Amino acid sequence: MNENLIDNNAPLLCVKDLHKSFGSTQVLKGVSFDLHKGEVLSIIGPSGGGKSTLLRCLNFLETPESGTISVGGETLFDASAKMSRKESDLRIKRLHFGLVFQSFNLFPHFNALQNVALAPQLLHGGNKAEKREAKKKNAAVLAKKRRELRIRFFARWLHENPFKLWNELGGELNELKHRLNAEQSPEAAKLLERVGLADKMYNYPCQLSGGQQQRVAIARALALKPDILCFDEPTSALDPELTGEVLKVIRDLKQEQTTMIIVTHEMEFARNVSDRVIFVSGGVIEEQGTPEEVFGSPKSEKTKAFLSKMEEKI
Amino acid sequence: MSFGEVLIELSRGFGYTVGLFAVTLVAAIPLGIIVALCSMSKFRPVKWVTKVFIWVVRGTPLLLQMIVVSFIPSTVMMISNKDLANFFGVGAEGLNFIFVAVAFIINYAAYFAEIFRGGIEGIPRGQREAAQVLGMKRGQAFFLIILPQVCKRILAPISNEVITLVKDTSLARILSIAELFMIAQRIVTTEAIIWPLFAAGVYYLLFNGLLTVLFHAAEKKLSYYKV
Structure with a gap:
């Protein structure tokens, strides 16, 4: 959407000092990170650590109490400034981001093509x-x-x-x-072909498997050509044998230089696909770096404990 | 009175029954949606006023509501029924029909509102969020995403209400509307025969049978997806 990025080294997304609480529980306690164009960022960490809330804040489904979010130099959200928080303004700002939900959230009364084209x-x-x-x-x-x-x-x-x-x-x-x-809607048809569902275009969500539904959801998110595509645990609701097809689509997207933020519990996948990994726990970024740094030689005790626990599971 | 004459009389009454039924349905459904949205409003006063309204309307007999509606213009608003009839350009009987229709519409709107509220709140939050993330306006999300799914969900409870409505129209005789049941009763007392009452029952039965078939067809038509 923002083609006029003059400085190529400037980050596409800038998140600074994000705070969010629900009632008296603080979920995010100051999260800051940058993301460059074409980069893939994985967010890992224990459940309830604030990963999903972070994504929801980026998509303006939740309003942070403090902090700033800017994309391509344009400040989309600044809690300290008097900015409009009207739904109609947020609506436009949301278009910088695409979001793929854990539970797909396809529209059940529309077929796959309509879901993407709508x-x-x-x-x-x-x-x-x-x-x-x-x-x-x-x-x-x-x-x-x-x-x-x-x-x-x-x-x-x-x-x-x-x-x-x-x-x-x-x-x-x-x-x-x-x-x-x-x-x-030729573009929607093309997107469905891209995620390997050319033969399922006219099927309704209830006729598709979980993996197929999630692939339709990815095509739907891509249809608006967002700057940054966010995934909120895209494979957590899937049967193990179906995760592969979704992960393959995400890998293909990386090949095409799509900027992505992926919240995931698939450690192996996060390690392979991402350029950078962030470990979020207790509402703060405990550790960040390249996959080799975070997975290979974690510095924080919490990261070490989390990773070894994940390994035990396997 | 011959068999044919009785049936003609009953059919005339059935006309009123169907008329009241249709007017109530057409007006109460949109009004019910509005009341439902108000009862879910984030603005507290609107929400509570609506909740009290629903409580009162559902908590008192329709019979009483009809009487109250018919008394309000002449006692509270100090407009005589004659003036009101002239204003609407109807006779005394027509005015009574308007009173009855208003009471029915208010009553059924309250019941429909609760059904709609249940239906809307039953739609997973993710549906609205997905619509938001895709840049849809609130109206677009409501009419294109939420409402079609609500319609499918509430079909069964609505069909219950609609069938009850058909039978409730017989209450209109309290304001001397010459609907089916009143006619039947009148014939029974004047002619000293009992069977017109059962004939009236058959009218209701057939009409409800038709509605049941229609609702089944609608359900089948919407069965191509699951919510």
């Missing part, structure tokens, strides 16, 4: 007259097809099982509908 349609909308024109054209095509199918039905319904025939012709009509939909 947000860009609402945001960019396009020309209203053009849209109406396209709608009219599609309606005409559909009407023609309906007529044709009706003729075919009445020509054959006495000779074959009429129920079967009806279903068969209905399926043909649905196929056409789907094709027209895909033609209307």
Whole structure:
């Protein structure tokens, strides 16, 4: 979104001294970090340490009590300054970030393609007259097809099982509908192909496995071309045999230089995929560095204890 | 009175029944959504006023509410019923129908509101958050994401209320609306025959049967996804 980054060495994302508490529990006690364009940052740490809250603050789902968040030099949030916190302003600021949830949160009443295509349609909308024109054209095509199918039905319904025939012709009509939909949102279709779901475009979330749903969710988050893509434990709700397909998509995204923040419990994955690792515990950053530094030779006692506990599990 | 004449009379009464039913449904559903949203408002006074309203309306008999509504203009607002009838351009009977309809709409809006509130609060928070993160406006999120899912969830409880509404229309006779049951009772007393009462029962039964079929069809239509 911000193409006008003059200084290439300046970080894309700057988070300074973030504080957040729920009631009397302090969840974040001053978190600061930077992120450069194209970097992949993993956030690890024990449950309840504030990892998810940190991501939710970045996406303005929670409002921090103090601290600043800036992207590409633009200050999006500054608790000390008198900034508008109206929903309508936050809405625009959120678009710098994409968020993939632990529980996918796909819209169950839309199929995969609609899930991906909806947000860009609402945001960019396009020309209203053009849209109406396209709608009219599609309606005409559909009407023609309906007529044709009706003729075919009445020509054959006495000779074959009429129920079967009806279903068969209905399926043909649905196929056409789907094709027209895909033609209307080619970018969404392309994104679904990218996450390997070209053949599941018209399936509803309840017809998809957890891994497939999460891949649709990733495509949906990518559809708005966010500067930074955030993952909130993307594989925690998945069966172990399904985590691989999601992690592969994230690896592919790294190949394409996507800037990402990943909250995860997959230590092996964090070690392989990330450029930098942050260990968050008790609302503060205990340790940060390259994966080799954090995983190979952790300095903080808490990090050591956490990592050895994770190893025990394996 | 012959069999045919009785049926014609009953059908005339059934017209009022269906009319009251339709008016109540069309007005009470949108009003119910508004009341539901108010009862979930973050602004405390609105929330509490709405909660008290729902408590009173659900906690008192519909019969009493109809009587209260019919007395309010003449006693509280000091407008005679004649003037009011002239204002609406209806006769005394038409005015009574308006009173009844208003009472029904208020009553059913309160019940619908609670159903809607349950439905809206039952949608996982993640749905709204996903919509927010995707840059949707509040209205877009509500009408495109939340409401369709709410509709599917509340279909069964709404069908209960709607069927109750059909039978509740028989209360309208307290303000001398000539609806189905009142007509049936009148025939029973004047003609000294009992069967028109059962015939009226058949009318209700058939109408509710039709509604049941419609609700089943709607449920089937929405069964392509799970919430």
